[in-house]
Amino acid sequence: MEMVPSTMTEMWTTMGSTIASFMFIWAIIRQYCPYELRRYFEKYTHTIMTYFSPYIKISIHEFTGDRLKRSEAYVAVEAYLSVNSSKTAKRLKAEMGKDSNNLVLSMDEYEKVTDEFRAAKVWWVASKVVSATRPMAYYPEQEKRYYRLTFHKRYREMITGAYLEHVVKEGKEIKVRNRQRKLYTNSPGYKWPSYKQTMWSHIVFEHPATFGTMALEPDKKKEIIEDLVTFSESKEFYARIGKAWKRGYLLYGPPGTGKSTMIAAMANLLNYDVYDLELTAVKDNTELRKLLIETTSKSIIVIEDIDCSLDLTGQRKKKGGKAMADDEKERKEVKEESGNSKVTLSGLLNFIDGLWSACGGERLIVFTTNYVEKLDPALIRRGRMDKHIELSYCGFEGFKVLAKNYLNLETHPLFDAIDGLMKEVKITPADVAENLMPKSPLDDAEKCLWSLIQALEEAKEEAEAEAAAAKKVVEQSQDGGGVCSENCLAEKASE
Numbered sequence: 001m002e003m004v005p006s007t008m009t010e011m012w013t014t015m016g017s018t019i020a021s022f023m024f025i026w027a028i029i030r031q032y033c034p035y036e037l038r039r040y041f042e043k044y045t046h047t048i049m050t051y052f053s054p055y056i057k058i059s060i061h062e063f064t065g066d067r068l069k070r071s072e073a074y075v076a077v078e079a080y081l082s083v084n085s086s087k088t089a090k091r092l093k094a095e096m097g098k099d100s101n102n103l104v105l106s107m108d109e110y111e112k113v114t115d116e117f118r119a120a121k122v123w124w125v126a127s128k129v130v131s132a133t134r135p136m137a138y139y140p141e142q143e144k145r146y147y148r149l150t151f152h153k154r155y156r157e158m159i160t161g162a163y164l165e166h167v168v169k170e171g172k173e174i175k176v177r178n179r180q181r182k183l184y185t186n187s188p189g190y191k192w193p194s195y196k197q198t199m200w201s202h203i204v205f206e207h208p209a210t211f212g213t214m215a216l217e218p219d220k221k222k223e224i225i226e227d228l229v230t231f232s233e234s235k236e237f238y239a240r241i242g243k244a245w246k247r248g249y250l251l252y253g254p255p256g257t258g259k260s261t262m263i264a265a266m267a268n269l270l271n272y273d274v275y276d277l278e279l280t281a282v283k284d285n286t287e288l289r290k291l292l293i294e295t296t297s298k299s300i301i302v303i304e305d306i307d308c309s310l311d312l313t314g315q316r317k318k319k320g321g322k323a324m325a326d327d328e329k330e331r332k333e334v335k336e337e338s339g340n341s342k343v344t345l346s347g348l349l350n351f352i353d354g355l356w357s358a359c360g361g362e363r364l365i366v367f368t369t370n371y372v373e374k375l376d377p378a379l380i381r382r383g384r385m386d387k388h389i390e391l392s393y394c395g396f397e398g399f400k401v402l403a404k405n406y407l408n409l410e411t412h413p414l415f416d417a418i419d420g421l422m423k424e425v426k427i428t429p430a431d432v433a434e435n436l437m438p439k440s441p442l443d444d445a446e447k448c449l450w451s452l453i454q455a456l457e458e459a460k461e462e463a464e465a466e467a468a469a470a471k472k473v474v475e476q477s478q479d480g481g482g483v484c485s486e487n488c489l490a491e492k493a494s495e
């Protein structure tokens with residue numbers, strides 16, 4: 001019986017000295033052996049340890065084959081652990097979250113946390129490998145981050161199946177809930193990526209516009225919202241009919257009628273990112289393709305003022321004489337404005353429905369224009385631009401939305417006068433909004449309404465004066481016996 005403690009002591013002593021000798025050899029190897037030999041030794045020690053260990057390890061690296069894109073699995077695990085580790089981890093790092101007013105916590109490097117799934121215990125470690133810097137290396141020292149999951153081999157099937165599925169699914173949901181939406185732009189003069197750079201630069205998207213604050217006929221608003229929501233919920237439908245999950249919107253109408261505002265409202269409704277594509281800054285069709293491939297899912301790709309962006313008007317209907325000359329002049333101007341860009345109409349059409357436009361999924365493509373009639377019909381046919389939305393002058397219903405937003409008024413005795421004037425003159429929502437905006441702290445709602453009435457009356461007088469001038473021109477031309485074309489009448493009236 002007395003032998004037992006002594007045998008135990010001997011055993012511990014032997015184990016202790018074995019470990020000490022091993023550590024000593026390891027220290028010598030680290031100190032004196034060349035890097036290659038060290039790596040070799042490490043590799044085999046590792047293999048022997050793994051052979052005897054009952055634990056399995058899975059690594060999830062931040063970058064895999066494609067160095068330009070973070071691995072989706074890594075991003076999902078990062079999000080999952082940001083919520084599940086923040087209660088147990090002792091060292092956390094904090095980053096700015098959604099709307100820049102809350103901090104999102106996640107586990108810091110080399111931190112270890114435990115998770116449980118159906119009574120199985122697993123361990124996560126956040127780690128990184130710093131690659132050796134070589135003298136004269138082109139790229140600076142690289143850090144390769146990864147997460148390592150460790151679990152007992154008896155849970156192999158459950159962890160590699162159900163648990164990882166659960167982590168990725170929950171991680172993606174957390175990411176969507178926490179993500180800060182971004183507004184991307186392709187800056188002019190930007191050079192095609194060097195290491196790990198992209199052709200897009202971005203800022204946080206924080207536009208406050210919503211469909212609730214937009215002055216729009218209620219039926220039209222409802223129709224657009226339903227269309228957008230149906231699109232965002234139709235993943236299976238698009239897959240079933242064999243169509244890429246994207247939808248094109250053409251927004252057209254005079255300046256100040258809310259086209260850009262509607263894009264922001266769309267992004268806020270669907271929680272999408274916005275890619276504001278400046279076509280004049282795109283060198284050629286190849287660059288356009290690269291830009292498109294970089295866009296991510298759940299995004300709106302916007303080309304504003306498509307008619308001014310490039311000479312994309314294609315083969316327009318032939319017009320006679322002067323109109324044709326104007327047309328040519330205009331094209332020349334557009335060409336000059338668009339600088340050296342060689343993006344063509346066919347390049348843009350391929351951009352909309354080419355094979356690679358399907359990569360990424362769930363995307364809206366929005367064009368805006370002030371002159372829909374100038375666009376090539378091929379560019380805006382259904383199937384490319386699926387929904388055409390006209391944004392027009394402000395009606396009384398639109399005014400009521402703005403009065404509620406700007407002045408918190410639902411009704412007022414001056415509303416009737418405004419309704420009457422709005423039926424007679426055209427005014428853009430931008431002009432209505434400007435008049436309803438208090439100009440000093442002393443301005444009350446009634447003063448703002450009077451300011452709008454005054455603007456409407458002035459617009460009415462102007463329209464009446466123009467109509468009278470046009471009438472006079474017609475009368476003069478009839479007295480002179482000459483026949484005046486529509487164009488010539490317009491010219492004379494403007495004189």
Ligand SMILES: Nc1ncnc2c1ncn2[C@@H]1O[C@H](COP(=O)(O)OP(=O)(O)OP(=O)(O)O)[C@@H](O)[C@H]1O
Pocket residue numbers: 213214215216253254255256257258259260261262369370429430431433
């Ligand atoms: N329908 C609308 N509802 C609410 N506000 C509007 C609306 N239309 C315009 N506005 C207001 O007018 C301003 C200008 O509107 P916006 O930039 O959306 O016009 P636009 O149609 O894009 O003009 P442009 O053709 O010149 O680009 C916005 O900041 C917004 O405050």
Ligand SMILES: [Mg+2]
Pocket residue numbers: 259260261304368
């Ligand atoms: Mg605009």
